[in-house]
Amino acid sequence: MxxxxxxxxxxxxxxxxxxxxxxxxxxxxxxxxxxxxxxxxxxxxxxxxxxxxxxxxxxxxxxxxxxxxxxxxxxxxxxxxxxxxxxxxxxxxxxxxxxxxxxxxxxxxxxxxxxxxxxxxxxxxxxxxxxxxxxxxxxxxxxxxxxxxxxxxxxxxxxxxxxxxxxxxxxxxxxxxxxxxxxxxxxxxxxxxxxGTVWKTKSIDTIVDDYILLPDFNTVKNDKKAYAKSFLIQYQNQDAIQSKMLIEPYDGWYVVCNQPPLPLTQEQMDFTYSLPYERTFHSKYTYVPAIEEVQFSITSNRGCFGSCAFCAITSHQGRVISTRSTESVVEEAKKIIDMPNFKGYIHDIGGPSANFSRPACDKQKEYGACKTKQCLWPKPCPNLKVDHSHYVEMLDAVRQLPKVKKVFIRSGIRYDYLMYDKDETFFDRLVQYHISGQLKVAPEHVSAKVLDKMGKPRKELYLKFVDKYYEKNKEFGKNQYLVPYLMSSHPGCDLNDAIELACYLKKIHHTPKQVQDFYPTPGTLATCMYYTGLDPRTMKPVYVAKTYEEKLEQRALMQYRYPKNYDIVYRALKKAHREDLIGSGPKCLIPAKRPKEVYAHKQRKRVRER
Missing domain, CATH: 3.40.50.2300 (Response regulator)
Structure with a gap:
């Protein structure tokens, strides 16, 4: 082929x-x-x-x-x-x-x-x-x-x-x-x-399906409350079984959004990934960088029932998990092994959330995902089925193939789902076999108020995970680290929340090399909050950091150790009346006097500008 x-x-x-x-x-x-x-x-x-x-x-x-x-x-x-x-x-x-x-x-x-x-x-x-x-x-x-x-x-x-x-x-x-x-x-x-299609029509008189008529475009364009209400309807109608047809009026037109496509069955998933791909970029190119992370990686599942507010996976892939058979994953691994530049390392087996290898509950197969309830937040649903056995089976099968030295997991691990599993087999396998020196996880923040807006579990669960992770590393004679993904300026995060995060980073002696600033992209709950200043689920106001100065302060606080950020952090702490964090005490973030490195940085900046 x-x-x-x-x-x-x-x-x-x-x-x-x-x-x-x-x-x-x-x-x-x-x-x-x-x-x-x-x-x-x-x-x-x-x-x-x-x-x-x-x-x-x-x-x-x-x-x-x-x-x-x-x-x-x-x-x-x-x-x-x-x-x-x-x-x-x-x-x-x-x-x-x-x-x-x-x-x-x-x-x-x-x-x-x-x-x-x-x-x-x-x-x-x-x-x-x-x-x-x-x-x-x-x-x-x-x-x-x-x-x-x-x-x-x-x-x-x-x-x-x-x-x-x-x-x-x-x-x-x-x-x-x-x-x-x-x-x-x-x-x-x-x-x-x-x-899974959207079409337009001049008249909806002939539509006989059950549908929801959304506010018209001119209304949502000019009224943020109307926009938030319309978004919530869309947000609650993303499941292939539960959702209804949505119709949005425009001047002289209607845009009609049909129900989402049904999740693929395991047989359909296996079929999709068995097709005769060349598994690389076209020969007319020199090198396409995006191939680097995926050429020796395997997609094992689709969909995500984590439903983080800032993520659009739910809107695109849905909440019901589709997964592949172990045999299908092994066959793809064998194709990778036969590639001339394979060096023994499978870079990833996973998906949007790597360890979601089955639907959240048995009811979803027949009734779909709940419209007004989440599977993991604010607490795990009583119907949630926590089971890593199929994922463990896939990982073990690929790991045992000839010529495979290591199978890594680089796509996101939901640490909360992992912690809810009473069977620790996957946690053990993860620490023993599937980490390349450090594991990246996404607590995203530590402030309870911010985490609630994100749809993420509270800090206490993450801290329990951290303790257990290092305990298991000690048990298996490993020296592997955790790298937390953290976000600044998410809707709901004000200056005091950013300072709380900075204090946590000081406590764990961690300075992020890169700061993930909230990016308002279409289709997410958090983007609706960012634009409207409202949580569409409650219609209550949400604080949003929108100005350049506010965003700069929140980013700088996450990297408060950097000399170049001293003046910004100092200004932010004074603004929040947190002078107790300025000085030489054990809890202080920055010294009272500007370090010499700041002067050197400013001098270099002036030279570059000249």
């Missing part, structure tokens, strides 16, 4: 005068199951549909979009594995200098809002050909949403892009149902019945 064609010449060499679909993508072409483009096109291929890949076309040059001619069934458009705006800009809205999804990491090979730009070009050049959009950028913008970069509420991306149909979520089943419908002769405007 070879790569799919990426030029007209390659298309002709592979025996196609015309392909069924042209997939336009904002990423370089990487044929690996960690890339949505690869999964969708290989799925179409195995179902008998031909595809060409137009990867990172020059949007200033129409000829690039014309090179394959008119596809028989339509164009597929995705911004790539990551939202194009997140890809391009830091949380401070500064342009990034590297794009890991582009050959040699070169920045600028895709436009801002790539889905919109590509689609509008295609609709201009091929006005009568269906253009179908998907991927994470489209999925999280399927209805009206707050846009951090414009600092305003934008319309559904279906409206702004002028696409004919939007596919959201994990789309293997959706794309085949769409392809079969188009192949049967149905018009794209007739595809209004397929799960």
């Amino acid at each position: 070879s790569f799919l064609p990426t030029t007209r010449q390659e298309m002709l060499e592979q025996g196609f005068e015309q392909v069924d679909f042209v997939y336009v993508c904002g990423d370089a072409y990487v044929d690996h199951p960690s890339f949505g483009c690869a999964i969708i096109t290989r799925t179409l291929q195995v179902f008998g549909y031909s595809c060409a890949i137009l990867a990172q076309p020059d949007w200033h040059n129409d000829e690039e979009f014309l090179q394959f001619g008119t596809p028989r069934l339509g164009f597929l458009v995705s911004a790539g594995n990551i939202d194009s705006m997140v890809n391009h800009y830091s949380v401070n809205k500064r342009r990034r200098d590297k794009d890991s999804y582009t050959d040699q990491g070169i920045m600028g090979k895709r436009p801002d809002r790539a889905t919109i730009v590509y689609t509008q070009i295609l609709k201009r050049l091929f006005p009568h050909v269906p253009v179908l959009i998907g991927g994470i950028e489209a999925s999280l913008r399927r209805l009206a949403h707050y846009d951090y970069w414009d600092d305003k509420v934008r319309r559904s991306i279906l409206m702004d892009s002028q696409a004919d149909l939007l596919m959201f979520g994990m789309g293997e089943n959706t794309i085949i149902e769409v392809a079969d419908a188009l192949n049967s002769g149905l018009q794209v405007q007739d595809l209004c019945y397929i799960r």
